[in-house]
Amino acid sequence: MSALLYGRCLRSVVVREGLRFVHQRERFFAALVRPLVWLALFAVGFRAVLGLSIIPPYETYILYEEYVVPGLVGMIQLFNGMQSSLSMVYDREMGSMKTLLVSPLPRWYLLVCKLLAGVMVSIVQVYVFIAVAWFWEVQPPPLGYLAVFPALLASGLMLGALGLLLSSFIKQLENFAGVMNFVIFPMFFASSALYPLWRIREGSPGLAWVAELNPFTHAVELIRFALYLRFDATALLAVLAALVVFLGGAIAAYDPGRGFWARRGGPAEQG
Amino acid sequence: MAQSASVVAEPVLAVEGLSHRFGERTALDGVSFAIPAGRFTALLGLNGAGKTTLFSLVTRLYNHRAGAIRVFGFDMLRQPTQALARIGVVFQQPTLDPDLTVLQNLRYHGGLHGLARSVIEERAREELARIGLSDRAGERVRTLSGGQRRRVEIARALLHRPSLLLLDEPTVGLDIDLRRQVLEHVHDLCRAQGLAVLWATHLIDEVLPGDGVVVLHRGRVLASGLVEEVCAGSGTLGEAFARLTGGGTR
Structure with a gap:
């Protein structure tokens, strides 16, 4: 198997995901409206409640809108990652997941292709959102828009890998509500997306500790720092570590020898 | 012999x-x-x-x-x-993407098998001609009948020979x-x-x-x-x- 074959496979998975995205306009608008509602309604209302001091990467006092934009970018990627888990379940029911998995290329590679395709779609959504946010006077340095790209790639892959791992536990579409309640909401609210860690610590040191362990916090901080042309090494390491764990778990879960498919409800087997 | x-x-x-x-x-x-x-x-x-x-x-x-x-x-x-x-496979459940065109579905499958774009186009033309759906290549799968979809799935399964x-x-x-x-x-x-x-x-x-x-x-x-x-x-x-x-x- 040459690199050419691998490249063709990746291209076709990305093209398909892109086409599906283009065809499902409502999905695109839903993905865009969600963070805009937060920015236009929640952030404006919250501005008066929450006073922010000057914290890195910001060099001056900022409005709450400016603080919350990286968190909302993270939210787009979080939803997208989970939605790709939804689409895996849906795909699995539709059978097109099977079509993907009977490709002769190694299964881990097929899953990585699927993941990258989902991340590409989420990055397009993020750029549309931060372009709209610019008109809300959330205007990071122009180069920040470029610098944030690798951060988005890392955080998108990490959240997508989590979604992929979760998809292996979901048997039916309805269970997505459970993912919302037990994964998306806790990850989002117990993070630095809506309020800085020092603020959380004032309210509850325990919650701040949870937020610091939450990989989503590090995804948001990685994005926040990159957008303002700063580099947060801790956040990057945390995001990459979480990526390795989640992706490793997802690949094991979809492995034809050990994965859930081989057991399908039977008792777990050795090895 | x-x-x-x-x-x-x-x-x-x-x-x-x-x-x-x-x-x-x-x-x-x-x-x-x-x-x-x-x-x-x-x-x-x-x-x-x-x-x-x-x-x-x-x-x-x-x-x-x-x-x-x-x-x-x-x-x-x-x-x-x-x-x-x-191996070419036709699963029991429909596996074509209804929002994509017939040709886009075939391209996706060909890509998964590492076929070059030109090879996919050529074989897709051949296979669609064989099942009498050449003129539907650019239409969304959604518009095809159940029998036509099945034949497209068979054509797709044969794309990598x-x-x-x-x-x-x-x-x-x-x-x-x-x-x-x-x-x-x-x-x-x-x-x-x-x-x-x-x-x-x-x-x-x-x-x-x-x-x-x-x-x-x-x-x-x-x-x-x-x-x-x-x-x-x-x-x-x-x-x-x-x-x-x-x-x-x-």
Whole structure:
């Protein structure tokens, strides 16, 4: 198997995901409206409640809108990652997941292709959102828009890998509500997306500790720092570590020898 | 000479002593059969006989625990890449993306098999012409009828030129006319291209004279061979099937 074959496979998975995205306009608008509602309604209302001091990467006092934009970018990627888990379940029911998995290329590679395709779609959504946010006077340095790209790639892959791992536990579409309640909401609210860690610590040191362990916090901080042309090494390491764990778990879960498919409800087997 | 060579040649699909369990439940128990090139073989069994498990193992959705599956001599566990590259699959559930066009669906599949874009375009044209849907290539799958979608799925499964075509109850949801059309289409492919076909079904009338048949019941093979051999002494295949499965609980 040459690199050419691998490249063709990746291209076709990305093209398909892109086409599906283009065809499902409502999905695109839903993905865009969600963070805009937060920015236009929640952030404006919250501005008066929450006073922010000057914290890195910001060099001056900022409005709450400016603080919350990286968190909302993270939210787009979080939803997208989970939605790709939804689409895996849906795909699995539709059978097109099977079509993907009977490709002769190694299964881990097929899953990585699927993941990258989902991340590409989420990055397009993020750029549309931060372009709209610019008109809300959330205007990071122009180069920040470029610098944030690798951060988005890392955080998108990490959240997508989590979604992929979760998809292996979901048997039916309805269970997505459970993912919302037990994964998306806790990850989002117990993070630095809506309020800085020092603020959380004032309210509850325990919650701040949870937020610091939450990989989503590090995804948001990685994005926040990159957008303002700063580099947060801790956040990057945390995001990459979480990526390795989640992706490793997802690949094991979809492995034809050990994965859930081989057991399908039977008792777990050795090895 | 050439004929005898083809008789002793490696079967396209060889399943030997295949067993699989889900927990305590035995889904397949010592299943063995072989399919030569150019033969349409029906995998005949009631619901729950183990047909879908067998398909999942032959397509390596998951690995088998005991026995062997070989495609042109390539072992499914040790050489899955070579084995899978020679298999085309039509799953029971529809697997085309309804929002994408026929051609986009074919391109996706071709890409998954690492085919070059130009090769995909050329073969897609050929395969669509064969099923009489050349003029629908640019239309969304959503606009096609059930029978047309099935034929597109078969065309898609042939895009990478497999030697073995697997179809898991491909006529589910089709009316009698469409069923016959799809069945004849696959028989034609078998004859014209020398494809080995494994067609899972619970419908006895989908087995035609001269076909191979594997009778699967409760995870075991009760009979296999040409339909005439399986019927020998029992009259029709229906009678043979009833006799085998009725007295087959050993």
